Amino acid sequence: MHPWAAAASWLLFLAANGTTKLDCFCTHVADVYYQGGGLRFQNDGEENLWLTYCVYPRAYKLEATCENLERLSAAAPAVARLLQLQSPAEERERGCAGALEQVREFSEGAADEFSVQQWCLIADHLAGSCSVLGLDDTDWNEETLATDHLRRPVLSQLLRALRQIMKAVSARRGCADQHDWNFRQQHLNKSEFEADYSVYLEHLANYTQDIARLISLGVAHTSQVFVPLAFEHMGIHPNDQRLHGWIKDVRRVRDMLHTKLRGWVHDMQSVSEQMTNYKIEEDKNSSGIYLIRRPLLNHRLLAYQTQFLSFHDDFSALCEEQHPKASEMFGLANALYSLYRNSWIETARIFNENNSSYFYIVDEEWQLKDRSNATLSVDTGCLQLLADALDHPTCPLEDLPPETIEQREQCRVQLWDDMVQRLPHIPVTSYLAYTQRASVNLCLLAWMSVNSFSVCQDVSFSMIQSVDDARCFFGSPDHKSCPELNVTYAICSVSRAILLLKCRDFSFHKQVEVCGVSLRPDGLHSGKMGGSSITPLKGYVKPTERALTYKARLSNATLKYKDFRIDRLKPLEISFIALNILFRSLTAGVYMYLPQLRNLPGKIFLSFQITGIIQVLGSEVVYRMSGVPNLSTAVQIDSALTLLSCMWLNSFCYQMYACIRHLRLPNDLLPAEASKIFRRQALYALAPWSILCAASISLENTSKYYLIHSRILFLVGISVSITLNLVLLGLVGYMYLRNRNAMRRLKISSKDKFGSKKQIVFLSVKTVFLSGIGIIVRIGFHQVQGIAQFVYYVHIATMAQGPLLFVFFICNESTLPLLKTTLLVWWKPDTVCPRQELCSAAERNLERRAAVHCTFAESSLSCP
Structure with a gap:
């Protein structure tokens, strides 16, 4: 038969429900073969149909790692139903009677002559009948x-x-x-x-x-x-x-x-x-x-x-x-x-x-080097969510609360925004900000994101799309040049690509022993296939030792202390916070109560104390206990109050410099003049502080990508403020040394020394407090990643600032006696303070006569 005539015959055969007849033919031959009758074909075309249409498409198998072979075999009967030939009932229903004779008759001519092209015709016919x-x-x-x-x-x-x-x-x-x-x-x-x-x-x-x-x-x-x-x-x-x-x-x-x-x-x-x-x-x-x-x-x-x-x-x-x-x-x-x-x-x-x-x-x-050592700054809340999903996985069949689903989607968006920023670390100005951001290994983040238990379970895995997204993202300095990226799914897509292709220490390419179950039209046959000669298994489902090591280090050093809670130190922390608030309040109360301390420097120091009290109450009580406001806002407030405290110290140090420069003691100022100067100093402090706060809020609210600029702005403001304090204190020390050298040249000497050792210690500690060096040290610890427990220790030590301020600014040789006497007078109004000036000579004489009379009465035991 001519090939074109054979092709026409095939088209007519297939149009007349030919694949159904071919299935009937395959069923009949298979029944004979699998029952031990062997293969017997009447012509070459019939054998060709068996080999091409019946056998080749059904060479199917199931594969799994050998430890899962038993479970795979248990599910194989259900899967085999997709491959089973027609049952006798189905044959009768679909009209298999007589189909075998039609196929054999047809195979004597067209099937044999047109065997080369029959695949294409069968494929077209099957494709049109699959829906x-x-x-x-x-x-x-x-x-x-x-x-x-x-x-x-x-x-x-x-x-x-x-x-x-x-x-x-x-x-x-x-x-x-x-x-x-x-x-x-x-x-x-x-x-x-x-x-x-x-x-x-x-x-x-x-x-x-x-x-x-x-x-x-x-x-x-x-x-x-x-x-x-x-x-x-x-x-x-x-x-x-x-x-x-x-x-x-x-x-x-x-x-x-x-x-x-x-x-x-x-x-x-x-x-x-x-x-x-x-x-x-x-x-x-x-x-x-x-x-x-x-x-x-x-x-x-x-x-x-x-x-x-x-x-x-x-x-x-x-x-x-x-x-x-x-x-x-x-x-x-x-x-x-x-x-x-x-x-x-x-x-x-x-x-x-x-x-x-x-x-x-x-x-x-893909021109991108191995990313196994790259780091990224991310939101610790989302990072904690990823870690919790790995440490405490949940059954995917359970109903998740809507807020949990929403939180996962928000974290995908947040993590993608963090990746877009491409920053290894964001400077922080408060210890709360340390809990907001964490530097994490990029490959570890990718593994934690796309793990089977994580936030990408509902995102389909398209390897082509993942590589395209990742190449577009990493190949461009501006993520906006990749408009096709969907921010809701981008972190999943890009993470899969960089994890499988660019994270050698976090994904595994290893050989495994694979076992399989081969499927036949009449049943099952299980056979083990060697694993040493197969292509190495690629994947990331099972974590590598490197991934587990990085995750353990991250959890122990950062996530475990994200909320600054070490169980064994919790009572100590609460005690220090309470003492800090108590002694700061006592210090502020003393400065408000004693008239002698309500001078210009006293008012500035009182403002510093009130700012510190508000900062501790806001961050340690309101936020830590109730979670209000959100962390980002709490960080803004805490950083802003830290900057304001530094500016109050600027005003205090300037007044010290002005007093020595003009040889005028603070108590020499009249109350009205002191109030006027204080208002001016408050304006000088609050004006730049308000400008910096407004600029920081604007940067952070304009776009989340300007978060680093907001933090750096606060950090620069605090650094400039503390630098100014050090300069002013340095000028004060310089003027003291210059005056002392001048007195020596004038041969003016005095037996009075600068002060006792105790006074020198008090003065040195006060200088450290007023300079703001402690704030710089605290902020320096906040910049360190990976040692969160030390940040926690520094945080607890910072809470001792209240008692220390009370000791060094109240419990000194000038303020403490004055406080004692004032409290004593408040308790016993008739008490006369030592060195208290009497109003007139008559009062002094009357006092003297009363003392003499009392002495005489004591001798006669009749003094009241």
């Missing part, structure tokens, strides 16, 4: 699942459609393999080679697009068939009272599987679009040899798709108590994933450029 209209919207509820006549017809149609899709994928591969692309023998010059290779690329792209369409349809049908298939496989009783809960659980497992499969569709579509971009050039070193330059986004990236699902290993133990059937659901999802990966993705991925001995393939490289 199941009207069944994708089936609501699998208690009624439809429990009623046999509602469930079984729909399930049968869906299973048949999936069988057709798998056969169509294999047939499309067989069709693509028929053409012999022997470029070196056919074309010797460059122009002919390029022309023929362009045709080949178009052929390859069309093949991949067809496969992608079939896979897309298969993923949709798989989501629809999963619930009824699991119902029959697991033997759920229709009258089970827990059926409603079981349906809800199996739907969630179905959605998890659909999320994993959905990324394949995108990858295949992306690969087909990239194939026409391959570049061809002649090798300069070898005549007649050509170089094929493929873009980075080619089919080789499909190898990074998850080889084995880890649903069972990750979630079965977590869900076992509340969801008894969860283990079987996860096992079925793993088995279906393995089947489709081997029958769809591997079939499509293996077919690529043929005749590789006649030209060389050169792939574009």
Whole structure:
């Protein structure tokens, strides 16, 4: 028969429901073969049909690591239903009677003569008959699942459609393999080679697009068939009272599987679009040899798709108590994933450029070095969420509160914003800000983000999209040049790419021993496949030792102390906070109570104390106990009050300098003059402080990317303020030394020394307080990453500032006696203070006479 006549015969045969007849033929031959009758064919065409249509498309297998082989075998019977030939009942229903004779009669001519092209015709016919209209919207509820006549017809149609899709994928591969692309023998010059290779690329792209369409349809049908298939496989009783809960659980497992499969569709579509971009050039070193330059986004990236699902290993133990059937659901999802990966993705991925001995393939490289040691500044709240998800994973079948889901999405956006900033560390000006940001290893962050238990569970894994996003992001200094990036999913997409391709110490590429179950139309056959010769397993599900070490270091050093809580030191911390507030309040009360201290420096120091009290109450009581306001606002307030405290110290130090410079004691000022100068000094302090605060708030609220500028602005303001304090105190010391040297030149001497050792200690400590050096030391500790426990110790030590201020500014030789006397007079109004001046000589005489009279009375024991 002429090939064109054979082709016409094939088209007519297929149009007359030919694939159904071919299935009947395969069923009959298989029954005879598997029952021990052997293979007996009447002609070469019949044998060719068996080898191509019946056997080759059904060479399916399930694979898993050998420790999971038993669970894989348990799910294999359900998966085998996708491959089973028609049962006798189905044969009768579909009209198999007489089909065998028709196929044999047809195979004597057209099948034998047209065997080369039959794959393409079969593939086209199967592709057009794979869709199941009207069944994708089936609501699998208690009624439809429990009623046999509602469930079984729909399930049968869906299973048949999936069988057709798998056969169509294999047939499309067989069709693509028929053409012999022997470029070196056919074309010797460059122009002919390029022309023929362009045709080949178009052929390859069309093949991949067809496969992608079939896979897309298969993923949709798989989501629809999963619930009824699991119902029959697991033997759920229709009258089970827990059926409603079981349906809800199996739907969630179905959605998890659909999320994993959905990324394949995108990858295949992306690969087909990239194939026409391959570049061809002649090798300069070898005549007649050509170089094929493929873009980075080619089919080789499909190898990074998850080889084995880890649903069972990750979630079965977590869900076992509340969801008894969860283990079987996860096992079925793993088995279906393995089947489709081997029958769809591997079939499509293996077919690529043929005749590789006649030209060389050169792939574009992603020019980004290993990121295993890169660091990133991130929000500690989101980082804590990632760590908690790893340390305390939850069953994905549980209902999550809406606020938890919203928090996960917000953290994905926040982490992406942190990555966009590309900063290793953000300077902080308060200890609260230390809890807001943390420097974390970039690869560790990527692993924590895309781990099976983390915030990216519901984001489909498209390796092509991930690499494209990551290359766009890291290849551009401005993230705005990548407008296609969705901020809600970007952290998941980019993290997967950099983790698998650019984090050698955080993802694993290792050889594993793989076992498999091969599937046949009549049943199952299990066989172990050696793991030493297979391609190394790529992935990131199981953490490497490096990842666990980094995470432990991060948790122990930063996250464990994020809220500054060490259990054994909590009583000590609370005691120090209480003492700090108490003694700061006492110091402020003394300065308000004693008239002698209500001079100009006293008013400035009182303002400093009130600012410190408000800062401690706001950060230690209001925020730490009630969580109000939010952390970012609390950091702003705490940093602003730290800056204001430094500015009050500026005014105090300036008054010290002015008093010595003009040789005028503070008590020499009249009350009205002192108040006027204080108002002016307060204006000088509050005006620049208000400007800096307004600028910082504007920067932080204008855009989250200006957070570092806001922090640096506060840090610079505090540094300038403390520098000014040191300059003023240095001038005071310089004027003292200059005056002392001048007195020595005038030969003026005095037995009075500068002060006792106690006075010198008090003066030195006061100078440290007034200079603000302690604030700089505290801020310096806040900049250190990885030693949060030391920051916590410094934080507790800072709370001792209140008692120290009371001791060194109140318990001195001038203020303390005055306070004692004033309190004594308040307790006993008749008490006369030592050295108290009397109003007149008469009063002095009267006092003297009273003393003499009292002495005489004492001698007679009659003094009242």
